[in-house]
Amino acid sequence: MDRVRVSFKKHVPLGLLFVTFVLLATIPFYVQPYLVILLTTIFMYIIITVSWAIFSGPTRYISLASAAFFGVGVYASAILGKTLPLPIVIAFGGLVSFILALFIGLLTLRLRGMYFIIFTFGVSELIRHSLLWWEANITGTVGRWVVVVDHTTVYYVMLIIFVMALLITYLIRRSRLGLALRSIGEYEESAAHIGINVTALKTITFAISAFFMGAAGAIMATRWTYIDPHIAFSPLFSFMPVLMAIFGGTGQIYGPVLGAAVLAYLEEILTTKFPYYYMLLFGIILIVVILFLPHGLVGLVQRWRKGGSKRQNANA
C-alpha cells in the first residue's frame, strides 16, 4: 500500500508537468490570438523572474540589474534583427547579456548587501541614460524600429526559453553548484573557508541568469516593434522580478513562476483600464507579503498542505 502511494506521489507531479507542457505547446491552435499574446507577456515576466531567482534566490544577493540584461537583449535584437536569422539574434542577445553580467560580476566582487543592490541599480541606469544621450547627440534619432515576427513564433520562442530557464534552475539546484550557492547565501566567509571558489561561482551564476533575460529581451523586442532606451531599460524590469519572486517565494522552483504568473496576469487585465489602481494594488500586495508572508505564496501553499495532512492524520 505504502509503495503504491510513494510511486503515485512521484509520478503525479511529473505527469502533471507533462500535461501542462503539452497544453502550453498546443495552445496557439485552439485559442484566440489575444490569449497567445497575453501568455507571451506573462512568460516574459516568468523568464525574467525565474532567471533572477537562479542567482539571487540561493545567494541572497538582491540584483537590480535585470533591466540592463533585458535591455541589452532588446537592443541586440533591434540592431541585428534586420540582417540575421531569428535564432541567431536571440542567442546573440543572450550572449551579450551573459558577457555584460560576467563583467559586472567581476567588478562587484567586493560589494555586499546594500552596496551590491545600489551598484547593480546604478549600472543599469547608467546604461539607460548613456544610450539615451548617445542616441540624442551622436546618432540624432531616439528609438528604433524592430523587424516584426508573427505572434505564434514569438510565443514558441518564449516558451522554449522558459523551459530552458526552468531546466537550468532545476539542474543547478540539484548540483554541487546549487549547494555551494546556498552556502554562500547562508554564510559567505565560511563557504569560502571550506574551499568554495565563491568569486567564480557567483560570477558564472550571475552570467547564466543574465543569459535568459537577454534572450527574452531579444524576442520581446520583435513583438514591441518600436523600442527606445526608456522602454528597453525601464527600471520596472529591475523591480518587477524582485517583487514577483518574493511574492511567489524563492524557497521552491515553482515559487517565482507562480508569483510572476499571478502578478503578470493581474497587470495585463488591470493595466489598460486602471493603470494607477494596478500599481497601487501592487504596492499594497508587496507590503502585505513582506509583513505577513515572508515565504511568499509557496509558504502559504505549504502551510495549507501541512494543515491538510494534519487533519488527515487526525481522522486516521
Add this chain to the structure above:
Amino acid sequence: MFVAILDVVIGGLIMGGIYALIAVGLSLQYGVGRVLNISHGEFIMLGAFSTWSLYTIFGISPLVSLVICGPVMFIIGFLIHRALFQYLRGKSESIGAFADSSLLASFGLLFIIQNVALLLWKADIRGYSYLDSSVNILGAIFTANRLVALLFAVVISLAFYIFLTRTRLGKAIRAAAEDPATAQVMGVNIHRVLAICFGLGALMAGFAGPLISMMYEIQPTMGLEYTIIAIIVVVLGGLGSITGSLIGGFILGLIGSIVTYFDPGLSLIAYYVIFILLLLIRPTGIFGK
C-alpha cells in the same frame, strides 16, 4: 569668464543645497534606522504638489506651505515607521535581513504614494511662477526664487546640524547611529528615536519639495530621480555620516553644475559614473571610516 564661473558656482550651490537637504533625510533613515527608503522622493513629490495646490487654488505662499509641509511629513513618516518598519525590524532575524526587507517594503510605499498622487493630480507636468524677478549678482543673473531656495536650504541644514550636535535628542540619535544596542542600554528609547529619525527624514523631504516646486516643473513621477540623487550623495559622503551627506550634497551640486555648463544632457550620466567609481574604489565615501 568670471561671470561664467560665478554662474556655475552659484548654480551649483543652489542645486547642492537641495541635494544636501534630501540626502540628509535619507542618511538619517538609512544611517540610523537601516531603512534604505526608496520612497524618499515620493515625500518630496508630495511636498511639491501640496505646495502647488495650495498656491494655485488658495494663493498660499510656497514659503508658508514649506512650514506646513515639513511637520505634516514628519508626522506621516513617524507613523509609517511605527506601523511598518518597527514591526518589520522586530520580526527580522538579523539587521542585514531587515535592511533587505525594509528596502522592499519602501518600494511598496513608493508604488502606493506615487499612484495615489497620480490619481489625485493626474500625470501632467505642473509649474507656477513665484518670485521670478531676476537678480543680478556681479553680472551673473539668477531668479529670486532660486536664491531664496538656496538661503532656506542652508538655514535648514545649519539648524539641523545644530540640533544634532547640541540637543539631547540629537545626541540620542547619534548614539543610536553608532550602536543601537548600547544606546538602548544607556537609556535611549530606541524605537522612539528610530521613528523620530524616519520622521525627520520625511521632514527634510517635506522641506525640499516646496523649494523644488518653486524652481522647477513637477510631476507625480519625479520622486525616484530625487531618491537616486539622494542615494548617490549619501554614498559620496559615506553611508551613515550625516555631515558627509551635507557636504556631499554641495559637492555633487557643484559637479552637476559644471557638467551642465558643458552639456546639460550629461549631468545625470556624470552622477552615475561618480557613483559607480565611488562604489568600486572607495565604497565608504569621502567621510566614511
